[in-house]
Amino acid sequence: MNYIELGGGITSVTLCCPARYATINPTIAPEKLGTALDFLRKIFRNWRSLAFTRSWAALILALLATVSAAQGPENERPIPILTGSAGFFTNVNGGQAQLVPEMNPVILLPLGDRWLIESRGEFKGEFERPEGGGPYGGKVEKELDYLQVDFIANPLVTVTAGRFLAPFGIYNERLYPIWIRSLQQVPLIFPIGTGSSDGVMLRGGFPVRPKVNLNYAAYFSTLSTVNKFESDRTAGGRFGFFLPGPRIEAGVSWQKLLQEDRTNAFGFHLAWQPALLPLNLRSEYARSNLGSGYWIECAYRLSQLPFWSKAMRRTEVVARAQQLFAEHISENEAEVYGLPDVNTRQGDFGLNYFLRDGLKATASYGRRFSSDGNSNIWTVGIAYRFVFPLGRLGAK
Amino acid sequence: MKMKLVILALVLVLLSAIHGIAEPHKKDGPSKDGPSKDGASVAAVHNSGYGDAIRIEGEQRFRANCGRCHTAPQKFPPRMMATVVRHMRVRATITDQDMQSILRYLTQ
Numbered sequence: 001m002n003y004i005e006l007g008g009g010i011t012s013v014t015l016c017c018p019a020r021y022a023t024i025n026p027t028i029a030p031e032k033l034g035t036a037l038d039f040l041r042k043i044f045r046n047w048r049s050l051a052f053t054r055s056w057a058a059l060i061l062a063l064l065a066t067v068s069a070a071q072g073p074e075n076e077r078p079i080p081i082l083t084g085s086a087g088f089f090t091n092v093n094g095g096q097a098q099l100v101p102e103m104n105p106v107i108l109l110p111l112g113d114r115w116l117i118e119s120r121g122e123f124k125g126e127f128e129r130p131e132g133g134g135p136y137g138g139k140v141e142k143e144l145d146y147l148q149v150d151f152i153a154n155p156l157v158t159v160t161a162g163r164f165l166a167p168f169g170i171y172n173e174r175l176y177p178i179w180i181r182s183l184q185q186v187p188l189i190f191p192i193g194t195g196s197s198d199g200v201m202l203r204g205g206f207p208v209r210p211k212v213n214l215n216y217a218a219y220f221s222t223l224s225t226v227n228k229f230e231s232d233r234t235a236g237g238r239f240g241f242f243l244p245g246p247r248i249e250a251g252v253s254w255q256k257l258l259q260e261d262r263t264n265a266f267g268f269h270l271a272w273q274p275a276l277l278p279l280n281l282r283s284e285y286a287r288s289n290l291g292s293g294y295w296i297e298c299a300y301r302l303s304q305l306p307f308w309s310k311a312m313r314r315t316e317v318v319a320r321a322q323q324l325f326a327e328h329i330s331e332n333e334a335e336v337y338g339l340p341d342v343n344t345r346q347g348d349f350g351l352n353y354f355l356r357d358g359l360k361a362t363a364s365y366g367r368r369f370s371s372d373g374n375s376n377i378w379t380v381g382i383a384y385r386f387v388f389p390l391g392r393l394g395a396k
Numbered sequence: 397m398k399m400k401l402v403i404l405a406l407v408l409v410l411l412s413a414i415h416g417i418a419e420p421h422k423k424d425g426p427s428k429d430g431p432s433k434d435g436a437s438v439a440a441v442h443n444s445g446y447g448d449a450i451r452i453e454g455e456q457r458f459r460a461n462c463g464r465c466h467t468a469p470q471k472f473p474p475r476m477m478a479t480v481v482r483h484m485r486v487r488a489t490i491t492d493q494d495m496q497s498i499l500r501y502l503t504q
Contacts, residue, residue, distance in 0.1 A: 079475045079476060081476055083480075108482075108483050110478070116486060118486075152485070152486075155491070174465045203486070205490055207491055244461075244494075247464070275459075354467065387472060389473070393473040
């Protein structure tokens with residue numbers, strides 16, 4: 001490996017590339033940008049090589065990381081991070097066992113004081129035994145949840161462009177990661193108004209009084225049929241408030257489909273974390289042409305129990321009640337959207353044990369009632385959140 | 397084959413988690429032991445009323461905002477925490493004041 005350093009007025013760039021390319025001009029003058037550009041032009045001639053493509057990607061990452069690191073004092077410069085979650089779950093739904101390994105890597109790439117590039121992928125396996133027996137098998141879903149550029153324009157507005165999570169309710173944007181969600185089964189109404197969108201979004205949060213914060217998000221999404229970047233042409237937004245004192249949060253969401261049948265979806269969310277109790281209450285309501293429904297979830301950390309305090313403060317019990325009122329959608333539509341096609345009620349009870357920060361064991365039992373038949377849903381698994389720096393941590 | 401790759405990746409991640417468990421508890425989050433007490437500058441902050449006020453305010457904002465979705469994370473180095481807080485500012489529409497206060501608290 002050869003290392004070539006390019007001088008710059010603002011920052012410096014360190015390029016690491018395979019020797020076969022470095023031999024084009026291995027004696028680059030470190031301080032001369034013009035020579036460096038000539039070198040880059042020569043490298044461009046060999047762009048067909050896959051190895052070069054990888055080197056170019058590494059160069060871009062190194063450049064972005066270095067630009068990012070060039071801002072602010074040493075100890076406050078944000079650095080790129082690889083984070084995300086991984087988990088392995090066993091679901092038994094109506095007697096059918098399913099193994100679900102899942103990984104959701106997130107890359108955070110800060111640029112300067114106001115920019116952030118962030119992306120999350122999803123790799124999820126769903127392995128079942130075939131009818132009649134045999135080894136577990138199935139497909140691995142690969143999705144790009146978001147790949148967005150955020151520009152913090154001022155304390156009131158952040159501009160987001162790219163592929164982002166639709167700001168509908170609170171579950172899609174904030175509670176979806178497996179290390180965060182209290183129950184691994186997503187709510188029945190989760191598919192309504194959520195998913196990913198390709199477009200532009202304005203969002204922000206600001207105090208209107210010392211004890212009242214407002215937050216909003218408004219977006220426009222374009223139609224895309226590009227693989228992994230599928231999106232509908234929609235417009236929508238969310239408006240809410242948060243009271244930091246009593247820790248109450250509420251808001252409304254709206255989404256308008258600007259294609260096909262131009263339907264609307266509405267949502268409402270409410271959450272409360274009382275300061276005196278290790279309790280977390282959350283709820284959402286959503287309505288669209290596909291159906292309507294709600295979920296209410298209560299998670300209680302047992303840290304106030306007077307016995308086995310070390311274990312109890314790591315233990316959380318969860319309960320969720322939910323109901324979905326299905327509209328007249330076909331079985332195919334229901335499968336596409338991931339919604340039940342008949343009225344459904346479900347109750348879930350769960351137990352989470354936090355082994356350490358970001359690592360928890362989880363188990364839950366749910367009972368589903370519908371005209372298609374009642375069923376039990378068991379889930380056991382483990383979820384982990386990982387965080388790795390992609391740059392120098394600097395002085396401690 | 398896909399299943400083997402996924403399981404291999406999960407094993408690697410879980411090994412890193414187990415490695416984290418084996419580490420000393422000095423990295424435990426603010427919810428248990430409060431801010432890190434390493435370093436003279438931190439001690440100076442603790443010894444001053446002004447520093448305490450900032451810390452308490454930061455902790456309150458931290459619990460009010462971050463606790464809406466998840467439990468208190470461990471402390472990361474300041475440069476990592478700056479990235480995480482910026483990400484969360486966008487993701488959770490945290491106000492500018494809250495972000496600054498939480499970042500100060502988490503990097504004390």
